[in-house]
Amino acid sequence: MITRLTAIFLLLCILSCPAWAQRQDLNSGSIGLSYVLQPVQPFKDTTGGFGYHGWSAHLSVPLFGNRYSRSAGKQEGALRHFYQVSAHGNFESLNTRIGFIGNRRTIYQASAGLGWMAYDGKKNLLLADLNMGIAGDGPAIQNHDERYRFSGLFIVNHIQNTSLTWQYGLVFSYAYGRPLPLPVLGIRKKLSSNWTFAAVLPVSLRVTDRLNKNMRIEFLLRPSGNRFQLENQQNFNTGSTTVYMQLRQFQLGLAWLYRFAPRFSMEAEAGLLAGGKLKFTTPSDSKDILYQTTLKPGFRGRLSLHYHLFHKRTGTELPDNATEMLRVN
Numbered sequence: 383m384i385t386r387l388t389a390i391f392l393l394l395c396i397l398s399c400p401a402w403a404q405r406q407d408l409n410s411g412s413i414g415l416s417y418v419l420q421p422v423q424p425f426k427d428t429t430g431g432f433g434y435h436g437w438s439a440h441l442s443v444p445l446f447g448n449r450y451s452r453s454a455g456k457q458e459g460a461l462r463h464f465y466q467v468s469a470h471g472n473f474e475s476l477n478t479r480i481g482f483i484g485n486r487r488t489i490y491q492a493s494a495g496l497g498w499m500a501y502d503g504k505k506n507l508l509l510a511d512l513n514m515g516i517a518g519d520g521p522a523i524q525n526h527d528e529r530y531r532f533s534g535l536f537i538v539n540h541i542q543n544t545s546l547t548w549q550y551g552l553v554f555s556y557a558y559g560r561p562l563p564l565p566v567l568g569i570r571k572k573l574s575s576n577w578t579f580a581a582v583l584p585v586s587l588r589v590t591d592r593l594n595k596n597m598r599i600e601f602l603l604r605p606s607g608n609r610f611q612l613e614n615q616q617n618f619n620t621g622s623t624t625v626y627m628q629l630r631q632f633q634l635g636l637a638w639l640y641r642f643a644p645r646f647s648m649e650a651e652a653g654l655l656a657g658g659k660l661k662f663t664t665p666s667d668s669k670d671i672l673y674q675t676t677l678k679p680g681f682r683g684r685l686s687l688h689y690h691l692f693h694k695r696t697g698t699e700l701p702d703n704a705t706e707m708l709r710v711n
């Protein structure tokens with residue numbers, strides 16, 4: 383059970399979160415490591431606050447497809463039809479500080495899934511993704527109280543012309559007993575040779591300035607949210623052994639992406655978090671709010687390093703202009 387607004391937040395996060403961007407690497411697989419820091423944001427109505435820092439790792443590997451057949455890869459600049467199936471996994475360990483909960487809780491997030499993409503060689507790139515995972519604190523996992531959540535998407539990336547792409551489709555989650563679909567509409571427009579504007583309605587915006595072949599800067603506004611299971615160690619007045627912690631806010635940020643070697647890239651992101659709401663509910667009923675509070679604005683920083691796996695046989699990459707055009711987020 384989950385409230386509608388939180389659900390919309392979480393679904394939009396699926397599309398705009400860094401993990402999705404890494405999965406959606408059109409060229410190859412990748413291995414990545416990130417460090418994230420979100421210093422404590424004080425609660426507005428009481429003492430204490432919420433914050434965390436931690437590590438995450440991701441892996442994305444193409445499994446099969448015809449992306450790298452010689453005919454598809456050989457002609458520089460030419461886009462041919464292709465399809466590709468890949469697998470991805472993500473692991474995150476966050477050391478949290480949650481105001482009134484005395485001990486620090488480590489929250490683990492782990493997920494795995496399959497992605498599929500197919501390009502018709504002309505106007506449409508189709509993307510599908512299925513993902514399952516858990517997000518809970520150490521005690522909840524040790525006591526086998528964790529529950530799986532599922533998410534998926536199907537998106538058509540329709541290329542109108544070289545400077546305009548539309549995205550439409552469906553994102554859905556099946557989190558803790560309830561399926562939720564959300565239609566998605568997005569646009570990606572090249573404003574000039576170096577500037578691109580992208581939006582996924584209603585709340586995710588990104589403006590990219592390509593500084594050169596290997597470097598770009600992004601200005602972004604996106605939802606930031608998550609939902610974790612916490613073990614109830616007499617922290618809440620309920621008989622439930624676990625509770626859900628729901629967090630949602632907006633992130634206004636700046637990211638710098640730099641490909642410093644053919645196989646390596648890095649990304650530094652800094653942002654402001656605002657409009658934060660933190661809510662604790664019982665697992666059985668999202669309307670049964672155990673505690674809720676608003677958060678003061680805060681900071682979020684993230685640093686990532688990616689290693690790009692090229693296909694052994696050809697090492698071919700999509701031309702740069704095509705990669706830009708086919709991106710979703």
Ligand SMILES: *[C@@H]1O[C@H](CO)[C@@H](O)[C@H](O)[C@H]1NC(C)=O
Nearest residue numbers: 459460461544701703704707
């Ligand atoms: C990308 O650029 C190449 C060479 O400049 C050009 O031949 C090709 O048509 C472009 N592709 C797209 C999709 O714009």
Ligand SMILES: *[C@@H]1O[C@H](CO)[C@@H](O)[C@H](O)[C@H]1NC(C)=O
Nearest residue numbers: 541542543544545546547572
């Ligand atoms: C792309 O299509 C849009 C909408 O039809 C049009 O306004 C724009 O001029 C086109 N751009 C190019 C480069 O053809």
Ligand SMILES: *[C@@H]1O[C@H](CO)[C@@H](O)[C@H](O)[C@H]1NC(C)=O
Nearest residue numbers: 574575576577592593594595
């Ligand atoms: C776009 O970037 C290129 C470098 O990739 C630069 O030479 C050019 O001046 C830039 N164009 C504009 C309009 O800023």
